[in-house]
Amino acid sequence: MTELLKINQVSKSFGGVQALTNVSFSIQSGEIFGLIGPNGAGKTTLFNLITGVLPVSAGHITFNQCPLQNLPPHKILRLGIARTFQNIRLFSGMTALENVMVGMHSRTHAGILGAILRNAGTRREETHSKAQAHHLLTLVGISRHSNTLAANLPYGDQRRLEIARALASQPRLLALDEPAAGMNPSERDSLRELMHALHQEFNLTLLVIEHDVQFMMQLCHRMAVLDFGELVTVDTPDKVRHHPRVIQAWLGGDT
Amino acid sequence: MTRTPKNVRLSYSALAITLLALPFVLQFGLGRGWVRIIDLALLYSMLALGLNIVVGYAGLLDLGYIAFYAMGAYVYALLNSPQFGLHWPVWVVLPLGAACAGLFGVLLGTPTLRLRGDYLAIVTLGFGEIIRIFLNNLNEPINITNGPQGISLIDPIHIGTFSFSHNHTQWLPGLTGPVQYYYLFLAITLLIMWVALRLQHSRVGRAWAAIREDELAAAASGIALRNYKLLAFAMGATFGGLAGGLFAGFQGFVSPESFNLMESVMILCMIVLGGMGNVFGVVLGALILTAFPEALRMIGQWQLNQFGRVVVDPNNFRMLLFGMALVVMMLLRPAGLWPSRRHHREYAGERS
């Protein structure tokens, strides 16, 4: 295994509020890596730093040896990091299929002339995109909804669509921000199966934020624990489960 | 009627015949003035289609769009009138005007497109006013635009020796200047519609729609926000510039007054009223908003016929009724008369 994403001494402050302090860890290629911590621990902030939504205050993030600071989100995506959002951000007025096709943007090329002239190359690319999008929708299990507007999809399927859209960019690292939020236990189980399947199928590296500790324990190979913007520990689920500070701080009577 | 291929063919043919016959029907039925109104409506359709790319597709609120129209018009006017004694060929001047407008679109867009929605609106509005004020005042120290008097005696649009402004009734009864312009403008409008539709259903169109719906998610999907916004801006400006050139040739006269803020606002109204994002809705909006105030002019004549005198002067009430119609139509159909499927939920959840 090689090191894919490296977070090195990363800090972030909003005005005077320190959201993250000197966080360091790295994610190996091919692993399912979890990020857990109580509300306000800085998980989503870290996500936003990695994906270029927010600028880093101090420290370095490298992906595949390539520094990510100051790169805009679309360039980071091109390097191979795709993400989903905590509070689902689909293009609600577009169909599921179109959402996925937008996700394919970085892997397609047709420009303005191609759009107007619709030459053979553009048509081929369009057909290919459509087929690929269908394939991805089938993979996440919502192909029957391909022509439904994203806004009209049931909640769980919206989460799945967001995953399909992220996959469309053929990422090496897929970052999922609370993918199981608001799901019932059986939906969570099938989501976890899906994530395992994707991990297998694409040889993906997964970075997952989730509140549900049980869910994460079963899913992840390793996990990092954040609390008040600081890294508590990085370890396997079993070790994390028995880490004194984890138990004391917020696992409480959960285990 | 079912949508068999035969029926579709039939209805297309009917539409084509209607469009071809329309100017003659108007000319002989309602009078020559109406053909000119339809010509103007087609010019506005082009403008509305262009602005629709910016506002309807990419979701960028541009309140200074008329500036690009003005640019196209003045490029045509300056290079095709006694002002400088230049008479360049139309096929050079029209694309040149469009290109100038497009270039200015990029120049304006480059620094401003990272502004949030309503800030962009005021900046574009300011730009529109700046252009108008320059046109108004660039008659000294060197006389370029001839100031508020504007430029007159502009050459009509002509191909070889065929001038669109000259009547050719010897060829066909009723083939007057406005009728000829009608066919030219109709062809160009249809061409722009076709381009707009192709853009909409393409990778570029999807990128615009994504930006409009959720910038952050669009960026996270790999779309270079600034480039695509600039592209929309430039495309819209180019169409505006083209329409401006046509306007100058058609009208034979341009002055800064034709390019005030109210015109930008009017084009925006056409889009929103017709149905933002939908090419057909936008054209419908342009036709209605051009024809409606003109139709209201007719009320005076109607009163004269009915009561023998003008009870209420329609010129005073025309814009009042127009304002009321805008309000009422928006209240009844907030998404426009012919909304695009994508826009039903537009912005609805924005301020969550």
Place this chain on the structure above:
Amino acid sequence: MDIFLQQLINGLVLGSVYALIALGYTMVYGILGLINFAHGEITMIGAMLALAVITHLTGSALPIPVILLAGLLTAIAGCSALGLLIERIAYRPLRHAPRLAPLITAIGVSIILQNLAMLIWGRQYISFPPLLPQGWIDVAGARLTDVQLIILITSALLMLILDSLVRRTPLGRAMRATAQSPRLAGLMGIDANRIIAVTFVIGSSLAAIGGFLVSAYYGLAHYYMGFLLGLKAFSAAVLGGIGNIRGAMLGGLLLGIIESLGAGYIGPLTHGLFGSNYQDVFAFFVLIAILIIRPAGLLGESTADRA
């Protein structure tokens, strides 16, 4: 004698009127997220109403301050009612409609108001009856007229009152809460509709006063005056950071000063290439430049989108 001080005074006076009108834009925007395009026309109606009453009463036995006050109060009452009416008819039904829909109704309303004013008061300029004091004070060689002084004092007072109203009273707190999140404010027992109505009343009253002051300053009113005034005031609100009340005040003053100094200096600075007819260009250039440097306006918070 340098024109600087004189232009500064003129700019401050003009700017304080812009600020009063800008407050209406910014307050409505803060709460509804809506550009109240008709606000400029409300200002115009205010000026027209005040002038109508004042002209009517001129020559009566009433003392001059009473006549002026009667005009002003009529304008305030009329504009408040108008603001409420517009909110009720043109904006409230569209609160959950696509964002541009209320902008179009606002445009429709301003066309209606403009043409209504033209029908009632005609196309000609209406002059302010000669009731105002004509004196002036010498300020280091520059001239500050009585009317200018009145405008400065009135608008400064109004802005102070508004600022403390918004910052210190329960009503102000409710307004700020509604601006933050209408839904949450509703859960806290704040009647959003009432707050919105109050906002429109305050904004329209300030517009009425602004309109009155402008017509007193120039000695004129016209059915078309609302357009440019509204445009300038809206620019001022954006300049300061739209939605921000102190920003609108700052933006108004700045825009007035920039415009006035621009008009005074643009000729000499460009060696006569551009005359004072470019003063609006100057104002817009500065506006655009400031927005490019500070995209959220001078006092606006950059609302970084949190995922």
